[in-house]
Amino acid sequence: MRPEKQNLTKEYLARLNASPFFIVVNYKGLKVVQLIELRKRLSAAGAEIHVVKNSVFREAAREAGVGDLNGSLSGQLAVVTGQRDISTAAKVVKTFGTELDRLKVQFGYLNNQRLEQPEIMMLADLPSLEVLRAKLLALFNAPATTLVRLLNTPAEQMARILQARADQQAEAAKPAAN
Numbered sequence: 666m667r668p669e670k671q672n673l674t675k676e677y678l679a680r681l682n683a684s685p686f687f688i689v690v691n692y693k694g695l696k697v698v699q700l701i702e703l704r705k706r707l708s709a710a711g712a713e714i715h716v717v718k719n720s721v722f723r724e725a726a727r728e729a730g731v732g733d734l735n736g737s738l739s740g741q742l743a744v745v746t747g748q749r750d751i752s753t754a755a756k757v758v759k760t761f762g763t764e765l766d767r768l769k770v771q772f773g774y775l776n777n778q779r780l781e782q783p784e785i786m787m788l789a790d791l792p793s794l795e796v797l798r799a800k801l802l803a804l805f806n807a808p809a810t811t812l813v814r815l816l817n818t819p820a821e822q823m824a825r826i827l828q829a830r831a832d833q834q835a836e837a838a839k840p841a842a843n
Contacts, residue, residue: 670721677717677725677744684746688773688785690758692716693741695767703761703768712747712754731774742771751775755789 681687692700700714707714719738747754751773762768773780780788792800 670718670724673718673721674724674728677715677722678728680715680744680746681725681729681731684748686747686751686754686773686775688745688751688755688758689737689771690714690743690745690762691740691769691771692743693767693769695765699765699767703757706757706761707745707747707754710747710753710757711749712745712757714743714745716741716743731777737772745773750794751785752788752791753793755785756793759786759789 695703700716704714719742722742722744723738745754745758755770755773758768758770762770770782770785772782773785775788791797
């Protein structure tokens with residue numbers, strides 16, 4: 666392998682090792698302006714996309730321990746990697762692909778487990794990690810909120826009874842004063 670390809674392989678190997686996931690997409694038919702827009706959206710989602718030569722990526726994936734991708738890499742491919750959760754990046758790719766009907770998801774890997782296109786699309790439909798955390802916190806807070814409400818109910822009822830009694834006595838005292 667030529668030194669230039671070895672350097673590219675090392676660069677992609679570093680990207681694959683730094684990311685918990687990658688998604689391989691076919692970008693055939695995308696214009697440069699569209700690819701720049703996709704890069705902006707992915708950057709906002711904590712991910713990035715790189716156009717890669719199939720032979721270089723195949724070697725980097727093999728060195729990263731992903732496995733043999735010989736039959737999987739064909740056509741004009743780009744690789745999406747990121748530091749955050751895969752569902753956010755997959756959501757951006759899916760949305761962009763439906764807008765332009767040119768970007769096609771091929772396959773991906775999440776923690777060295779291969780994901781096919783339908784599985785990646787299912788991940789894209791999941792809520793983001795922040796939304797899931799918020800829902801989980803709401804579930805944890807619900808019993809405590811209910812308990813506080815139940816503990817406050819008798820005190821509130823007693824306060825209303827005492828206020829009603831005080832109002833009743835005040836009404837009773839008014840006619841006696843006349």
